[in-house]
Amino acid sequence: MQPESRRFEEDLLTNPPRDFTPDLRRLKSWPSMKDSPWRQPYLARLTFGEVHNLVDEYIFGQRLRILDVGCGRGWLSLELAREGHDVIGIDYSKEMIQNAKRTMDTDPYKDERGKLEFQISDFSQWNHPSESFDLVIFSRSLHHIPQPSKAVRKAYDLLKKDEQIICIEYAYDRLDKKTAAWIYSVRRSLQQSGWYKSRKKLPENMDQSVREIMKEYNAPSRKEHYNRFEEMRKPLNTLFREVHFSWEPYIYWDLIKDMRVPSEDVEMATARSIMAMETALIETDSINPVLFCFVGLKQAIKS
Numbered sequence: 363m364q365p366e367s368r369r370f371e372e373d374l375l376t377n378p379p380r381d382f383t384p385d386l387r388r389l390k391s392w393p394s395m396k397d398s399p400w401r402q403p404y405l406a407r408l409t410f411g412e413v414h415n416l417v418d419e420y421i422f423g424q425r426l427r428i429l430d431v432g433c434g435r436g437w438l439s440l441e442l443a444r445e446g447h448d449v450i451g452i453d454y455s456k457e458m459i460q461n462a463k464r465t466m467d468t469d470p471y472k473d474e475r476g477k478l479e480f481q482i483s484d485f486s487q488w489n490h491p492s493e494s495f496d497l498v499i500f501s502r503s504l505h506h507i508p509q510p511s512k513a514v515r516k517a518y519d520l521l522k523k524d525e526q527i528i529c530i531e532y533a534y535d536r537l538d539k540k541t542a543a544w545i546y547s548v549r550r551s552l553q554q555s556g557w558y559k560s561r562k563k564l565p566e567n568m569d570q571s572v573r574e575i576m577k578e579y580n581a582p583s584r585k586e587h588y589n590r591f592e593e594m595r596k597p598l599n600t601l602f603r604e605v606h607f608s609w610e611p612y613i614y615w616d617l618i619k620d621m622r623v624p625s626e627d628v629e630m631a632t633a634r635s636i637m638a639m640e641t642a643l644i645e646t647d648s649i650n651p652v653l654f655c656f657v658g659l660k661q662a663i664k665s
């Protein structure tokens with residue numbers, strides 16, 4: 363697959379420098395990481411930092427046993443361990459886990475952390491005693507895992523009685539025409555300012571562009587068999603009592619990833635305003651959001 367056709371998969375696109383440490387407390391500029399929000403501290407805060415804030419809003423209790431499924435480069439597991447929780451992060455990508463371990467080993471706050479462990483494993487095959495966790499997190503990973511109802515059931519079994527799941531997930535099939543039209547308008551204005559990576563130029567004709575954008579987002583997601591919104595939402599609602607559900611801005615991740623603004627101050631302001639615009643459009647129901655946050659508590663299965 364052409365790298366440019368992958369949306370939101372910044373971690374898979376980049377070829378990070380050998381000493382890359384994806385760490386929200388040690389942010390710095392990584393100019394070679396052109397396709398990732400990690401390339402600038404203000405972009406990392408606006409993306410990964412916002413996911414961390416969202417997760418933190420729904421963590422109650424101290425020294426929890428947490429499982430971070432599909433933890434990627436481990437930045438969220440690391441933050442949660444620094445908050446005093448005992449965390450296991452698993453991911454089937456060797457490269458991601460190697461990066462997570464390197465970041466963990468060089469963490470200047472390691473003496474104050476809870477326990478932190480990273481394992482290379484496919485969640486579907488992962489063996490662990492049931493009822494061992496207080497919290498299971500899927501942060502942008504459940505949409506990748508085949509048979510999401512089995513994955514959610516596995517998370518359910520791994521949780522202790524009454525305990526919690528947080529699921530922050532990409533729902534690609536929610537992207538509709540009006541949302542694609544908004545993406546078009548932002549991309550077009552960035553392109554006209556010379557601030558957009560020289561991806562294939564969008565056609566002048568808006569309808570044609572909107573069709574192309576929808577294809578760009580949908581085709582790879584279908585090819586990779588990403589799970590659809592209802593495929594994830596249904597098992598969550600069956601097994602867990604919903605305590606929170608929200609739609610969150612996410613398309614801005616993709617837009618700012620491809621932005622190329624010469625001045626850092628202007629880039630930061632532009633990124634913030636794209637995010638604010640997406641948030642406002644979601645709140646007014648003017649576009650279809652594509653990232654949801656579900657928080658639920660394990661409930662007894664009705665027979």
Ligand SMILES: C[S@@+](CC[C@H](N)C(=O)[O-])C[C@H]1O[C@@H](n2cnc3c(N)ncnc32)[C@H](O)[C@@H]1O
Pocket residue numbers: 370371373413431432433434435438452453454455458483484485486500501502503506507508
């Ligand atoms: C978009 S990344 C998200 C990473 C991280 N959770 C975050 O929010 O930045 C999705 C991650 O899920 C991992 N993943 C996908 N399917 C998996 C599976 N079956 N078992 C374990 N990890 C998986 C991928 O390797 C990738 O690192």
